[in-house]
Every structure is written in structure tokens, then in C-alpha cells.
Amino acid sequence: MIIKTSKKDYIWSYLAYILRFGVNLFVFPLVLKILNPSEYGLWVTFASIGIIVNLFDFGFSSTLLRNMTYVWSGASDLQQEGYKTLSGDYTRDDRVFVLTFQTCQRIYLVIALMAFIISNTAGVAYVLYIIRDIYTVEYLIAWIIYGISISLNLYYAYWAVSLKSVGAIAQSQKATVFGFLIQIIISYLGLLSGGGIIALAIAACLGGIVIRIMSKIYFMRYNNIGEILRRKTYAIRKQERIDTFKTMWFNAKRAGVSSIATVSMIQSTTLFSSAYYGVAITGEYGLCFQLLSALTGISQIHYQTSLPQLTQARLMNDLKKCQNIFSTSIVISWLIYIIGVLTIIIFGKPILLLLESQTSLNIQILIIMALYMLGEMNYSLHASYISLENKLPFVNSVVITSITVILLSFLNIKTAFGIIGLLGIRLIIESAYIFWKWPYIAHKQLEMSSIKIVYTGLKEWYIIIKRQFDKLKRKST
Numbered sequence: 001m002i003i004k005t006s007k008k009d010y011i012w013s014y015l016a017y018i019l020r021f022g023v024n025l026f027v028f029p030l031v032l033k034i035l036n037p038s039e040y041g042l043w044v045t046f047a048s049i050g051i052i053v054n055l056f057d058f059g060f061s062s063t064l065l066r067n068m069t070y071v072w073s074g075a076s077d078l079q080q081e082g083y084k085t086l087s088g089d090y091t092r093d094d095r096v097f098v099l100t101f102q103t104c105q106r107i108y109l110v111i112a113l114m115a116f117i118i119s120n121t122a123g124v125a126y127v128l129y130i131i132r133d134i135y136t137v138e139y140l141i142a143w144i145i146y147g148i149s150i151s152l153n154l155y156y157a158y159w160a161v162s163l164k165s166v167g168a169i170a171q172s173q174k175a176t177v178f179g180f181l182i183q184i185i186i187s188y189l190g191l192l193s194g195g196g197i198i199a200l201a202i203a204a205c206l207g208g209i210v211i212r213i214m215s216k217i218y219f220m221r222y223n224n225i226g227e228i229l230r231r232k233t234y235a236i237r238k239q240e241r242i243d244t245f246k247t248m249w250f251n252a253k254r255a256g257v258s259s260i261a262t263v264s265m266i267q268s269t270t271l272f273s274s275a276y277y278g279v280a281i282t283g284e285y286g287l288c289f290q291l292l293s294a295l296t297g298i299s300q301i302h303y304q305t306s307l308p309q310l311t312q313a314r315l316m317n318d319l320k321k322c323q324n325i326f327s328t329s330i331v332i333s334w335l336i337y338i339i340g341v342l343t344i345i346i347f348g349k350p351i352l353l354l355l356e357s358q359t360s361l362n363i364q365i366l367i368i369m370a371l372y373m374l375g376e377m378n379y380s381l382h383a384s385y386i387s388l389e390n391k392l393p394f395v396n397s398v399v400i401t402s403i404t405v406i407l408l409s410f411l412n413i414k415t416a417f418g419i420i421g422l423l424g425i426r427l428i429i430e431s432a433y434i435f436w437k438w439p440y441i442a443h444k445q446l447e448m449s450s451i452k453i454v455y456t457g458l459k460e461w462y463i464i465i466k467r468q469f470d471k472l473k474r475k476s477t
Contacts, residue, residue: 005305081390
């Protein structure tokens with residue numbers, strides 16, 4: 001079945017991310033005003049631990065998205081590595097589609113149970129350690145609620161991913177919009193009523209649950225998928241699910257290792273900072289991280305929205321279409337990021353002063369982070385394209401890079417460089433290999449140079465803008 005990304009998909013994607021950023025835009029000023037620097041640093045640490053626990057996804061979200069798109073597009077079977085190029089008839093095999101979906105359901109149940117156990121054992125122990133000097137039962141309760149939300153959101157994650165995999169981008173983003181509206185409302189009311197970080201934890205939990213429930217509703221209604229999944233005629237055996245799991249696990253485990261290495265490297269800065277430099281300086285780092293993370297997120301919206309269509313184009317060996325989609329996405333990613341960083345540098349401090357923030361914006365930290373986060377975003381986009389071939393050649397280099405950064409960061413603890421040293425180490429080590437190697441490989445697969453990518457991307461954007469302008473012109477006449 002042909003996947004087409006429409007203007008509505010992009011509009012809803014940007015709206016959803018703006019609202020996700022709105023959690024910060026509307027609630028963030030209140031968070032900075034009500035929470036003291038230590039509490040804000042603790043909340044940042046919660047988020048970092050949550051990201052690490054989410055690693056129990058172990059690469060299945062990207063693997064599920066890719067494989068569900070394959071079978072939805074007409075692939076009759078899944079392969080451990082590589083894929084069979086589609087040609088001619090793109091008729092979907094409903095039995096293979098249901099088998100893939102059911103396998104992923106069971107995988108995510110196991111993942112969620114593992115995350116629940118870890119967050120309520122090692123997670124609780126770490127939180128108790130970092131709040132040893134500021135302990136109140138409120139902080140522990142907040143973490144327990146937050147840990148429960150991590151487990152629930154992991155379990156139901158396959159609904160949102162499956163929805164995107166079949167090209168229902170607008171529906172997926174509508175669910176996100178509704179969920180974050182709930183989170184914003186509960187966060188705002190909870191903070192104003194004195195709920196502190198417990199209110200933030202409850203809001204994050206309920207918002208995530210709503211997103212998953214809405215995603216399930218939309219998925220079951222999309223192109224009669226609910227009817228397909230409810231049929232009793234497939235007679236899928238347990239062994240088939242096991243075999244399907246083994247096929248998906250081949251690359252999922254590699255994606256998982258890459259994710260664990262990358263996120264461990266990213267979050268090691270927060271954890272080292274919290275443990276050795278205090279939660280106040282971690283709050284300054286966390287402020288920069290949240291701003292730049294929001295910026296990298298919105299910079300990648302066009303690519304993420306186009307990903308199912310790009311995956312299908314790769315499956316059909318349509319190189320021209322791949323070139324156009326990827327170039328358009330990469331150019332808009334770079335432009336949004338660079339303009340965004342300059343805006344934060346110029347207007348960040350005055351805005352925080354206006355908001356009476358108790359946590360200040362450290363420009364030195366911001367600039368160093370902005371440099372390596374640009375490199376990480378660029379690597380991520382190119383590595384994602386490489387993975388559409390159902391091969392992950394970049395994993396080993398990512399693991400080596402991550403281990404090197406973590407070890408050198410640990411050694412930096414005893415030096416006078418402090419958190420600046422932690423950030424500088426990441427920038428230098430990542431720039432040495434992964435920042436240039438895998439974009440180079442992706443360009444070879446696309447048969448394009450960097451200059452051609454920029455030219456093609458700008459040309460495609462000119463065509464899109466001109467087309468919209470011509471439509472408006474025709475309507476006015």
C-alpha cells in the first residue's frame with residue numbers, strides 16, 4: 001500500500017511538537033519560578049534516569065517502525081538483514097502484518113515489566129543517594145510516580161509507533177496534541193496548588209497514557225486495521241511469533257546496543273554532574289539541555305514525518321525519491337537548528353530575567369553543547385537513512401565512542417575543568433569519527449555530495465513554496 005505524506009501530516013507534526021515544547025513554554029516559566037535550583041536539578045535528573053530506563057525499549061521502536069512499514073507496503077516476509085526490493089504489485093499480506101504486530105505486543109510487555117523492576121530498585125536507590133542532603137518524602141513519591149509512568153508508557157509505546165509505520169502521521173500527532181494538552185493543564189494546576197515535582201510526575205504519567213490510548217483508537221480505525229487484527233482466521237502459532245522475534249531481534253539488539261551506548265554517553269554528563277558538582281550546576285546544564293533538545297526535536301520533524309514514505313521509497317529502490325525527501329529534510333533541519341541557537345544566545349538571558357527564573361542560562365555551557373548536539377543530530381539523521389537498508393554498520397563505532405567519552409568524563413571529575421571538561425570531551429571524541437564517517441557513508445548510498453544535498457534540498461523547498469503560492473494566487477482570482 002503506497003504511503004503518501006500530505007501537507008496535513010506536516011502541519012499536525014509541527015503542531016504536536018510545538019505543543020510538546022508548549023509543556024516547557026507554558027509550564028517551564030512556572031517551574032523555574034516555583035522550584036528552587038536544587039528541585040529543578042532533581043527534576044532534570046528524574047528525566048535523565050527515565051531516558052536510561054527507556055533504553056529497555058532496546059531498539060524495538062525503530063525496528064518495529066521499519067518492519068511494520070515493510071509489511072504494510074507489501075513485503076511478504078521479514079529478513080534479519082537487508083530486504084527484498086518491491087516491484088509491481090504492492091498487495092499487503094494481512095497475515096504477515098498481524099504476525100508482526102502481535103510479536104511486538106508481547107515484546108513490549110516484557111520490556112515494560114523489566115523497566116518497572118529497574119525503576120523501583122536501582123532507580124529508587126540512586127534517587128535516595130542524590131537527595132541525601134535535601135531528603136523529603138515528597139521527592140521519593142515523585143520518583144515512584146514517574147517510574148510507574150515510564151513503565152506504562154513503554155508498554156503502550158507500540159500503538160504510537162505502529163500508527164506512524166502505516167503512514168497515519170496526522171492521527172499519531174493528534175494523539176500527541178491531546179496528550180500534551182492534558183499534561184500542560186495538570187502540570188500548571190498542580191504547580192499553582194503547591195504540588196511541586198509530584199504534580200509534574202503525575203502530569204507526565206497521565207499525559208503519556210492519554211497519548212497511547214488515543215493512538216490505539218486511531219490505529220484500530222485506520223484503513224480497517226481493527227477488523228484485520230480481530231479476524232480469527234490467521235491461526236498464528238507460537239513458534240511463528242518466536243521466529244518473527246528472532247528475525248527482528250537480529251537488528252533490534254544492535255539498535256539497542258547503539259541506543260544504550262548513545263544515551264548512556266548523553267546522560268552520563270547529567271549523572272556525573274548531579275553526583276559530583278551538585279544539583280544546582282546540573283540545573284544550569286539541564287536548562288541548556290532542555291532548550292537544545294527541544295530545538296533538535298523541532299529541527300527533525302520534517303524528516304521524522306517523512307520517514308515512513310522514505311522507508312517505502314527505499315524498499316522500492318526509488319533513488320530519486322529518496323534523494324529529494326532526504327535532502328529536503330536535512331536542509332530544513334540545519335536551518336532551523338542554526339537559527340534557533342542564535343536566537344537562544346541573543347534572547348535567552350533577557351527572557352529568563354523577565355520570567356524571574358531561579359536558574360540562569362550559562363552561555364559557555366550552551367555554546368559547547370550546541371556544537372556537539374548539532375553533530376549528534378546530523379549523525380542521527382544520516383544513520384537513520386543507512387538503517388533503512390535494514391543494516392546497522394555504525395553500531396561498533398558508536399559503542400567505542402560512548403565508552404571513551406564516559407571513561408574520560410570520569411577521569412575529568414578529579415580535574416579543575418568541571419562540567420566544561422565533560423562537555424569538551426564529548427565534542428572532541430565524537431568529532432573524531434562518528435560525526436563525519438556515517439554522513440559520508442549515507443551520501444555514498446544516496447549518490448550525492450554535501451553540496452548536492454544542499455542544492456537539492458533548497459530546490460525542493462523552492463518548488464514546494466512556489467506550488468503553495470500558485471494555489472493561493474489561483475484562489476484569489
